[in-house]
Amino acid sequence: RVAPITGADAREMIRETKAFGMLEKFRGMPAADLEAIARVLTSVSALTQNHPEVREIDINPILLAGPLPVAVDALVTLEP
Numbered sequence: 001r002v003a004p005i006t007g008a009d010a011r012e013m014i015r016e017t018k019a020f021g022m023l024e025k026f027r028g029m030p031a032a033d034l035e036a037i038a039r040v041l042t043s044v045s046a047l048t049q050n051h052p053e054v055r056e057i058d059i060n061p062i063l064l065a066g067p068l069p070v071a072v073d074a075l076v077t078l079e080p
Contacts, residue, residue, distance in 0.1 A: 001013060003044075003045040003046075003048040003049055004045050004046070004048075004049050005041060005042060005045040006042070007038055007039075007042055009041075010037070010038035010039075010041035010042050010045075011034065011038050013041060014034055014037055014038060014041075023037075032064050033064070033069075036064075036068065036069050037062065037064075037069050040059075040062060040069050040071075044057055044059065052079075053078050053079050054076060054077075054078060054079075055077045055078060055079050056075075056076070056077040057074065057075070057076050057077075058074065058075045059071045059073070059074045060072075060073060060074075061073070
């Protein structure tokens with residue numbers, strides 16, 4: 001999505017992922033903290049709004065380490 005995004009946008013983005021079914025209770029594991037993931041997404045959105053030199057951010061994947069979301073890999077493209 002294009003920034004800025006709201007919390008509602010972030011939650012919708014999460015529901016649209018192929019992995020959403022595994023974020024709910026799955027194979028005896030507790031449900032993921034979807035609000036924590038949504039906060040990551042809205043924080044990244046705010047980062048781009050506060051730093052116009054950021055042209056693009058790609059984070060893939062975001063894993064859950066217990067209750068905490070962790071960006072495993074990210075690419076930030078800046079304006080020349």
